[in-house]
Each structure stands twice: as C-alpha cells, then as structure tokens.
Amino acid sequence: MTVTTQPSCADGRAARPARAVLRDSLTVGVGVGVSGVAFGAAGAGAHLTVAQTCALSLLVFTGASQFALVAALAAGAAPVAAVAGALFLGIRNAFYGMRLAERLRLPVALRPLAAQLVIDETAAVTLAQPDRRAARLGFTATGVCLFALWNLTTLLGALGAGAVGDPARYGLDAAGPAVFLALLAPRLRDPRERRVAVAAVVLVLAGTPLLPTGVPVLLALAAVPLAAVPLVGPAGRGRSGR
Amino acid sequence: MTVWIAVLATAAGCYLLKLLGLCVPARLLDRPAVRAFSVLAPVALLAALTAQQTLAHGHLLGVDARLAGLAAAGVALWRRAPFLVVVLAAVVVTALVRLA
Numbered sequence: 064m065t066v067t068t069q070p071s072c073a074d075g076r077a078a079r080p081a082r083a084v085l086r087d088s089l090t091v092g093v094g095v096g097v098s099g100v101a102f103g104a105a106g107a108g109a110h111l112t113v114a115q116t117c118a119l120s121l122l123v124f125t126g127a128s129q130f131a132l133v134a135a136l137a138a139g140a141a142p143v144a145a146v147a148g149a150l151f152l153g154i155r156n157a158f159y160g161m162r163l164a165e166r167l168r169l170p171v172a173l174r175p176l177a178a179q180l181v182i183d184e185t186a187a188v189t190l191a192q193p194d195r196r197a198a199r200l201g202f203t204a205t206g207v208c209l210f211a212l213w214n215l216t217t218l219l220g221a222l223g224a225g226a227v228g229d230p231a232r233y234g235l236d237a238a239g240p241a242v243f244l245a246l247l248a249p250r251l252r253d254p255r256e257r258r259v260a261v262a263a264v265v266l267v268l269a270g271t272p273l274l275p276t277g278v279p280v281l282l283a284l285a286a287v288p289l290a291a292v293p294l295v296g297p298a299g300r301g302r303s304g305r
Numbered sequence: 306m307t308v309w310i311a312v313l314a315t316a317a318g319c320y321l322l323k324l325l326g327l328c329v330p331a332r333l334l335d336r337p338a339v340r341a342f343s344v345l346a347p348v349a350l351l352a353a354l355t356a357q358q359t360l361a362h363g364h365l366l367g368v369d370a371r372l373a374g375l376a377a378a379g380v381a382l383w384r385r386a387p388f389l390v391v392v393l394a395a396v397v398v399t400a401l402v403r404l405a
Contacts, residue, residue: 098388115312122316125323127347131354132315139363142311146318152350153319155343160326161334169327178324234399237374240358241395244375247351248382250344259345260352267353271361283353287345 079197087191088204091184095126096212101238102129103220108235109137113221120217124210125182127246128152131280134239140277148280159186166190166198180206255291262286374399 099120106116111133119129128149135145160181166189169177180202189202227233251257263283270279326334359375360366377398381391 094387098392101389101392111308115308118312119315122312123319125319127351128315128319131350132311134354134358136308136311138357138361142307142314146311146314148350148354149315150318150322151346153322155347156319157322157326157329157334158340158343160323161329161331164327165331174327175324178327179320181323181326232400232403234370234374234396234401234403237359237371237378237395237399238392240355240371240375241378241392243351243355243358244378245382245388245391247348247355250348250351256345256348259348263349263352264356267357268360268366271357271366272364276363280350280353280357283349284346286349286352287342291341291345 078194079192081197081200084192084197084200085204087188088201089208091188092205092208093212095184096209097216098126099213099216100220100223101242102126102133102213103217103222104224104235105130105133105220105239105242106217107221107224108238109133111136111221113218113225116221117214117218120214123149124179124213125153125156126213130239130242130246134243135277135280138276140280141275144275144277144281148277151281151284155183156181159183162186163189163202166192166195167202168195177202177206180210182206182209184209258290259286262290370399370402373402 102120103116106119107113111119116133119132123129123132131152132145132149135148136142140148160178163181163186167177185202185206188205189198192198192201224235227235247260251260263286266286267279267283270282274282355375359371360368362369374395378391378395381394386394
C-alpha cells in the first residue's frame with residue numbers, strides 16, 4: 064500500500080518479456096503483501112477477533128479501507144460511521160476498475176473474480192504495462208501474490224499481536240497513524256491535494272471534542288469542496304499548503 | 306455481532322465498488338467532478354485519520370508519545386523506507402519515548 068497510486072503511462076516498449084512483468088509484479092506483491100502483518104496487529108489492537116481481522120483481509124482486501132474501519136471501531140465509532148469512512152476510501156477502486164477494464168478486456172465470466180483484485184497496487188503494475196498480454200500477466204501475478212501474502216501475514220500479525228498483550232505498552236498505538244501517513248504521503252503531490260489534507264486536519268481536530276466518535280473523520284470530507292477549488296486562475300498555483 | 310455486521314457491510318460495499326468499475330462503461334462514471342472526488346476523498350480521510358489517531362484521546366486533544374512516533378514515520382517516509390520500516394519506526398520511537 065506504499066506503492067505510488069498514480070500509474071505511469073506505458074513507456075512505449077513493445078511486447079515486454081514475461082520475466083520483466085513478473086519481476087515488477089512480485090516486487091510489488093511481496094513488498095506490500097508482507098504489510099498485512101501490520102494490519103493483523105491493528106485488528107488485534109482494536110480487539111477484533113482473529114477471525115474478524117482475517118475476514119477483513121479476505122473479503123475487503125483494500126488496505127486503506129481495512130485500516131480505517133478497524134481504527135474507527137477501536138475508537139468506539141458508531142458502526143455506520145466506521146463503515147461509511149471505509150467505503151469512501153474504496154471509491155477510488157471503481158476508477159481503477161474502469162481503467163483496468165479498458166486495458167484487460169476481461170471476459171464477462173471472469174470479472175466477478177478479477178474484481179476482488181482491483182486495488183492500488185494491481186492498478187499501478189497493470190497500467191504501467193505496454194501491451195494487453197503483459198497487462199493481464201501483471202494484473203494476475205500482482206493480484207494473486209499480494210492476496211496470498213496479505214492474508215497470510217494478516218493471520219500472523221493478528222496471532223502475534225494477540226499474544227503480546229497491551230498494545231500501548233509497546234508503542235503499537237502509533238502504528239495506526241504511521242500507516243495512514245504512509246498511505247497519504249504519495250497522494251500529496253500537488254498543491255490542491257495538500258490544501259485538502261490541511262483542511263481535513265483542521266476539520267477533524269475541530270470536530271473531535273464536539274461530535275460523536277467517527278463523525279469528525281467524515282466531516283473532514285468537507286475539505287474536498289472547501290479546499291479543492293482553485294484559489295486563483297490558471298496562473299495561480301495556490302499556497303503550498305504545508 | 307455489530308463488528309461482524311460492519312465487517313460484512315464493508316466487504317460487500319468495497320467489492321461492489323471494485324466490480325462497478327470493471328463492468329460499468331467508463332462514460333457513466335468518468336466525469337471531472339466524480340473523478341476529482343475519488344482522488345481527493347482519500348486524501349481528506351487519510352489526513353484526518355492520521356491527525357486524529359495521533360492527537361485524539363476519545364474526545365480530548367493532546368500531545369503524547371505518539372507524535373514523536375509519527376515524526377519518526379515522517380522521516381522514514383522522507384528517506385523512502387519501505388512501509389513496514391515506516392510503521393516500525395513509529396512503534397519503536399513511541400515505545401522509547403514512553404520509557405524515557
């Protein structure tokens with residue numbers, strides 16, 4: 064989930080060798096897949112059962128939504144607010160799906176199966192491939208490798224953290240914010256995104272003392288219309304935001 | 306039980322969003338406002354979650370060892386460390402600050 068999510072364009076090379084595609088896929092699949100251990104630990108820290116934590120990785124399988132749901136439940140948010148936050152984070156996968164559908168041209172019968180693998184990392188690898196064969200191989204290899212490892216390491220993390228005991232004693236309560244920062248960092252490239260982030264922080268901190276748990280994070284969505292509007296015309300770059 | 310309902314509702318919703326993208330003709334969804342929202346909503350939510358998880362204790366705001374941990378994570382990110390190293394840096398530094 065650390066992988067840059069804005070996929071680069073195909074670089075013009077024709078018919079990439081399968082070996083090169085597989086190398087990309089496994090680098091991403093293994094590199095990100097092992098991070099499931101952090102999610103497993105987060106689930107245990109939030110007092111979810113091992114089965115609940117593993118069910119999230121198997122069935123939700125999109126890291127940001129999983130971490131957000133667990134964090135909200137741990138903080139005592141109403142389930143509706145917790146689920147809403149997780150779903151808002153999942154909207155971007157619909158857009159990856161659109162791009163991938165053009166690129167992969169999957170048979171209708173395969174789409175329900177392939178859909179579960181539509182996430183940041185598979186989109187990044189697939190959309191970077193120059194031709195359909197490489198794209199299909201990259202999507203499948205990245206998706207299968209990541210799915211297998213993410214779920215395996217989620218189980219290990221949940222069992223391991225469950226055995227450790229009080230998460231705060233080991234600083235594990237700082238894992239949550241670090242995860243969110245790591246997911247956020249690659250998205251802060253332009254001034255508009257940084258303005259939205261700053262406005263969201265202001266809104267959530269203002270709302271925390273006043274609103275029911277879980278609601279301030281949703282209130283932060285108001286940062287999108289508030290801060291996304293360009294401040295000046297095309298020449299104005301806005302302030303840097305940080 | 307509520308946790309299971311939340312887990313399954315999130316699973317169903319996230320799956321349908323993924324499937325929607327694969328099955329719906331791009332023209333139906335691909336409008337500038339919708340696209341901008343899909344890019345910026347995660348930015349807003351992740352920034353809010355980062356701030357809240359660092360500075361909030363229930364309804365109270367305050368600074369504690371987690372802020373040092375987050376700063377360590379920020380340095381690790383800046384040095385382009387892998388995801389798990391970023392998380393570990395935050396955990397270790399927070400634990401050390403609490404010991405001190």
